[in-house]
Amino acid sequence: MKPPPFDYSAPDTLEEALFLLGEAGDEARPLAGGQSLVPLLSLRLARPSRLVDLAGITTLTTLGAADGHLAVGAMVRERQAERDERVRRLAPVLADALPLIGHPAIRSRGTIGGSLSHADPAAELPAVALVLEAELVAESRARGRRSIPAADFFTGYFTTALAPDELLTTLRVPSSAPGTGWAVDEVARRHGDFAIVGAAAMVRLDTSTGRIDEARVALAGVGDTPVRLAETEQMLAGAEPADEAFADAAEDAATRLSPAADVHGSAAYRRHVAGVLARRTLKLAAQRAREAA
Amino acid sequence: MQHIAERYTGASVRRSEDPRILTGSGRYVDDVRLPGMLHAAFVRSPVAHARITRIDVREAAKAPGVVLVLTGEELERSLVPGPGIAAMFSGGAPVPAFTTLATGKVRVVGDPVVLVVAESRYLAEDACELVEVDYEELPAVMTPQAARDPASPAIFEDLGSNVLVRSPVAVFGDVDGAFARADRIVRADLRQHRHQNAPMECRGVVCSFDPESGELTVHSATQGVHIVRTTLSTALGLPPEKVRVLAGDIGGSFGLKLGAYREDVACAAASRQLSRPVRWMEDRLENLTFSGQAREESFEVAAAVTNEGEILGLRVKMTIDTGAYPGMGTMLPELVKTMIPGPYKIGALSFEWTAVVTNKAAYVAYRGPWASETWVRERMVDLIAMELGMEPIQVRLRNVATRETPPRRMVTGRSLAGVTAKESLEAIASTVDLPSFRRLQAGAREHGRYLGLGMATYIEPAPGPLEGKGGGGIMGPEQIRLRLAEDGTVTLFTSQMPHGQSHQTTFAQIAADEFGVPIEQVRVVVGDSDLVPMGFGTGGSRAATMAGGASLHGARALKARVKEIASHLFEAGAEDIELSGGSVAVRGVPASAMSLAELARAARSPGRLPPSLAGDVEVTAAFDGGEGGWSGGSHAAIVEVDVETGQVRVERYVVAEDCGILINPAIVEGQVRGGVAQGIGAVLLERSVYDEETGQYLSSTFMDYVLATACEIPRIEIEHLETVPLDADVNFRGVGEGGMIIAPPTLCNAIEDALSPFGARVLEQHLPPARILELIGAIPAG
Amino acid sequence: MTCFDVELTVNGAPRRGSVEARRTLADFLREDLGLTGTHLGCEHGVCGACTVLVDGEPARSCLMLAVQARGADVRTVEGLAPDGEMNRLQEAMWDSHGFQCGFCTPGFLMQITALLAENPGPTEAEVREALSGNICRCTGYESIVNGVLLAADAAGSDE
Structure with missing residues (x-):
């Protein structure tokens, strides 16, 4: 289990990195934290001609807040984000999701941008980006800078809207209105494993009527990409935030899914647990929304 | 906080292994560096069952850093044909013909086909990718049902069939009478799933052949150096004395690292051919895919019971899936047969078994290899209790043999002397407070929370009653050698090959007490086939009794020898010699004191002693197990099942164990806890999964073969019953396997209890979340 | 294949080597620097046996390339008891x-x-x-x- 040979570059600037990726075509791969890529190399399941190491690009390691927006550089380590008070305050669901990723020694190397770009459908951050309606800022020499809504970013199994010569530079999380609650939960074989099924939910309550203004729920582990449940969300808009409403919505959610089976759980199991977690996270989000209101 | 005790035995003495292990200075096989050392990698079969139609190694041989490429046919020319280690554990079953590297056919995913030796492992793996092998695929035979089908293609042509053994029906007691007398017959088809040892250190070997001397030196991660020596010298056609096997620290094994494997033979042959050291370290992919798996057995059981819960008899049909290549699969059913009554007064048993070959990894020994007898019996007890509406512990207490009442033997003939099943069951029932648990459980259910309590009991031959069979169980007596070194330390040479069991501490405790020196003055030498006495090595939970007993008797003999020498030197009677504090003296004459170092030097000085005593102060001793005896105990688990997600949480785990006298309580408890953790993992997490259509192996990484972490294993409460001394001196018994034997039924019983409102019956051992939801009918069976 | 110079601090001492880009930090520590106290249990980042500290943070040395550790401060098990006195x-x-x-x-x-x-x-x-x-x-x-x-x-x- 030793990686195959490849070339390696460690540019200091984003421009240089984009140049290298543009030159090499799709045989080159960016190297962020390496926590998913290096095992694929060791198993010889990935065979890049060149790795472009992004660790030296200091502009990608900034984490900042402005106008209620949170901007997380792609090379911010997950452990760093997890410890950051601004993440906790402005994107509590992200703060709650980060400790579910792997283990401390994984998160101290793994990056926000790496996890999103890797687009593992069972990973936590892609589902969280969806439920946050985050913007993913990308840059390339050919296309310049563009902002991709999370809903358009995850296009398939381990596949994103990023072109081979394009890099994710920033995760932008919009501010949330008062009366908003968030929740994330997952079922995994063990603590720290990829989710068999994960769910992230948001509920915003109308502060005058107490009814649901907006609900969002996104799931991991139930398809080729993280899944946002638009129909379920519509069912809840305007409803009373009662247990029955969440149960009905979750049941609706489960019936719409066609997950694949693997050694950790059958399709029927994933569908069932998706419903359970959708209900649990929506209910908890609503409770938090009431507390926040 | 070193515990200072009058005796070391019985105290949780700190381990002498730890200073090296805690500082990174242990020496494992992967740490061996020899000048000119080369690195091996294997081209392995990507398919389960196929004919090899072409192998082309030309590109690989030209690749950078490559020194040698060997196909199976080329390698075979330098080897002596034969089954190797396979015959040793076959239990007399037919052993099919196969070669060290696959020739003609591959029989399992991961089957080694070509050996590549290069200047680094990186380069060896690069070259492996350049080897071209063409396969003509055959249908993969992946289940016992498929293997039984006469139309299935024979995996080994010389066997002619994929059914390896169909045993006669063994009958003990009046089985027909028991079933005729029974009020009810409780039937169940029970399945154990395939899972595996997965020690943290994979297998590995460094072979170094010296053409000058014709000697092969082998550094091996192994449970016993002499079995490795035997297998390698046989395969290479070398005299045993020309093969020296060394073993350093071993990173766990749990039964896997017994003897030399096919890869080891290939590396030894390559080293001989190249006259350079060749190292192979198995990687995790190879380990999980190929090195060995265990436990895949199924049982059709019928129990004859009375309405009062008495178990009159059992009828058992066992099927074992031995995988592709011979391992231990055909040896175990007879052990299961003998042990299945356990500590119970079951009066009749019929037992028959079938062993089949499939295109899966070989069935190997795994911690308590015969454990299915406990799982099947303890599962049946709970199913009987459910059928009768009784508390399971009532059924157990009604049927276990006690020390006061006959019978004193299992119906299969084994003595039950010293068994304390009743005592340990009563201990756990009292600790968990059964009545108050039932109240708690009822209350929780009203709030949609599903708690369950499971119990189980077992005995383990560690080594088991002697019964005049030559001693030492199936592996024979244990030898030991002790020497008083010239610096006054006692050096103890043992064939035991510890791989986590702390023998270098425990044997030193025993010898220090018996000989009368501080423990720091006892050195335990392991892992050198030229130095340690011939023996099987570590396995079968035999070290405590067998090697512990040998240490005690050896230290006693050494002490007698020292006194005899001192009596010559002092011209005093041996009975007047005192040995204490590292010196000998004539009783009452402190001025006569002579240090042990001086005595050892004097013994070696020419002319000081008669020839019978002169020279090295050294004794050998052997121990046959003495009065032997069982270890065993009872465990209880309390679980909570989330019936929405199928997740099981072990809330409490209680152990009452009896391994006789504790040599080192902390080490005993470590063995118990480690075994229980593996048992919990087996039920909740670990399974070796094959695609039954294609034969592909689906659990080849630690992402898919999931081991328990600190978040899944609870604190384990342990009570020790040191109940029945049977032997005059040696009453410590083995405890290495018990936890792994009994935790699976304990946990399965607890889960079934938690799910009883759903009417779920647990007939399999592996209960991952998805399966829990299937059992309660929340989702359709997958 | 191109080799890269790697200079880093290991257990407080400056160390250097020349490696292929694909060499893992674990193999660099074990094979090139002889620090065999760090063990490889799975080589795919799950078992944690190879965990070392990189700039004070725990990291799997099987999931890092040696070239990624250039300039880093690495601590291994050998650095816990530098004078032979256990900490x-x-x-x-x-x-x-x-x-x-x-x-x-x-x-x-x-x-x-x-x-x-x-x-x-x-x-x-x-x-x-x-x-x-x-x-x-x-x-x-x-x-x-x-x-x-x-x-x-x-x-x-x-x-």
Whole structure:
């Protein structure tokens, strides 16, 4: 289990990195934290001609807040984000999701941008980006800078809207209105494993009527990409935030899914647990929304 | 906080292994560096069952850093044909013909086909990718049902069939009478799933052949150096004395690292051919895919019971899936047969078994290899209790043999002397407070929370009653050698090959007490086939009794020898010699004191002693197990099942164990806890999964073969019953396997209890979340 | 294949080597620097045996390339007792009979070192969560958890 040979570059600037990726075509791969890529190399399941190491690009390691927006550089380590008070305050669901990723020694190397770009459908951050309606800022020499809504970013199994010569530079999380609650939960074989099924939910309550203004729920582990449940969300808009409403919505959610089976759980199991977690996270989000209101 | 005790035995003495292990200075096989050392990698079969139609190694041989490429046919020319280690554990079953590297056919995913030796492992793996092998695929035979089908293609042509053994029906007691007398017959088809040892250190070997001397030196991660020596010298056609096997620290094994494997033979042959050291370290992919798996057995059981819960008899049909290549699969059913009554007064048993070959990894020994007898019996007890509406512990207490009442033997003939099943069951029932648990459980259910309590009991031959069979169980007596070194330390040479069991501490405790020196003055030498006495090595939970007993008797003999020498030197009677504090003296004459170092030097000085005593102060001793005896105990688990997600949480785990006298309580408890953790993992997490259509192996990484972490294993409460001394001196018994034997039924019983409102019956051992939801009918069976 | 110069600090001392880009940090430490205390249990980032500290943070050395560690401050198990005197954590593990076969031990010790640096008085639940990425096949974890709690207590009582 030793990686195959490849070339390696460690540019200091984003421009240089984009140049290298543009030159090499799709045989080159960016190297962020390496926590998913290096095992694929060791198993010889990935065979890049060149790795472009992004660790030296200091502009990608900034984490900042402005106008209620949170901007997380792609090379911010997950452990760093997890410890950051601004993440906790402005994107509590992200703060709650980060400790579910792997283990401390994984998160101290793994990056926000790496996890999103890797687009593992069972990973936590892609589902969280969806439920946050985050913007993913990308840059390339050919296309310049563009902002991709999370809903358009995850296009398939381990596949994103990023072109081979394009890099994710920033995760932008919009501010949330008062009366908003968030929740994330997952079922995994063990603590720290990829989710068999994960769910992230948001509920915003109308502060005058107490009814649901907006609900969002996104799931991991139930398809080729993280899944946002638009129909379920519509069912809840305007409803009373009662247990029955969440149960009905979750049941609706489960019936719409066609997950694949693997050694950790059958399709029927994933569908069932998706419903359970959708209900649990929506209910908890609503409770938090009431507390926040 | 070193515990200072009058005796070391019985105290949780700190381990002498730890200073090296805690500082990174242990020496494992992967740490061996020899000048000119080369690195091996294997081209392995990507398919389960196929004919090899072409192998082309030309590109690989030209690749950078490559020194040698060997196909199976080329390698075979330098080897002596034969089954190797396979015959040793076959239990007399037919052993099919196969070669060290696959020739003609591959029989399992991961089957080694070509050996590549290069200047680094990186380069060896690069070259492996350049080897071209063409396969003509055959249908993969992946289940016992498929293997039984006469139309299935024979995996080994010389066997002619994929059914390896169909045993006669063994009958003990009046089985027909028991079933005729029974009020009810409780039937169940029970399945154990395939899972595996997965020690943290994979297998590995460094072979170094010296053409000058014709000697092969082998550094091996192994449970016993002499079995490795035997297998390698046989395969290479070398005299045993020309093969020296060394073993350093071993990173766990749990039964896997017994003897030399096919890869080891290939590396030894390559080293001989190249006259350079060749190292192979198995990687995790190879380990999980190929090195060995265990436990895949199924049982059709019928129990004859009375309405009062008495178990009159059992009828058992066992099927074992031995995988592709011979391992231990055909040896175990007879052990299961003998042990299945356990500590119970079951009066009749019929037992028959079938062993089949499939295109899966070989069935190997795994911690308590015969454990299915406990799982099947303890599962049946709970199913009987459910059928009768009784508390399971009532059924157990009604049927276990006690020390006061006959019978004193299992119906299969084994003595039950010293068994304390009743005592340990009563201990756990009292600790968990059964009545108050039932109240708690009822209350929780009203709030949609599903708690369950499971119990189980077992005995383990560690080594088991002697019964005049030559001693030492199936592996024979244990030898030991002790020497008083010239610096006054006692050096103890043992064939035991510890791989986590702390023998270098425990044997030193025993010898220090018996000989009368501080423990720091006892050195335990392991892992050198030229130095340690011939023996099987570590396995079968035999070290405590067998090697512990040998240490005690050896230290006693050494002490007698020292006194005899001192009596010559002092011209005093041996009975007047005192040995204490590292010196000998004539009783009452402190001025006569002579240090042990001086005595050892004097013994070696020419002319000081008669020839019978002169020279090295050294004794050998052997121990046959003495009065032997069982270890065993009872465990209880309390679980909570989330019936929405199928997740099981072990809330409490209680152990009452009896391994006789504790040599080192902390080490005993470590063995118990480690075994229980593996048992919990087996039920909740670990399974070796094959695609039954294609034969592909689906659990080849630690992402898919999931081991328990600190978040899944609870604190384990342990009570020790040191109940029945049977032997005059040696009453410590083995405890290495018990936890792994009994935790699976304990946990399965607890889960079934938690799910009883759903009417779920647990007939399999592996209960991952998805399966829990299937059992309660929340989702359709997958 | 191109080789890259790697200069870094290991256990306080400057070290250097020349490696292919594909060489893992674990292999660099073990094979090139002879620091065999760091063990490889899976080489795909799950078992945690190869955990070392990189700039004070725990990292899987099998999931890092040696070239990624250029300029880094790396600590391995050999650095815990530089003068042969076991440190407080090692003593606590010895007292607690923390480990058995010793193969997972270096990874645990480094992960625990990182934990106690950040959280000197962890609860049992925090200890278990922090160690959940390190697999021990021998002990059932209780003795290791006890060792961490004992080390934390010992540190606390020194203050």
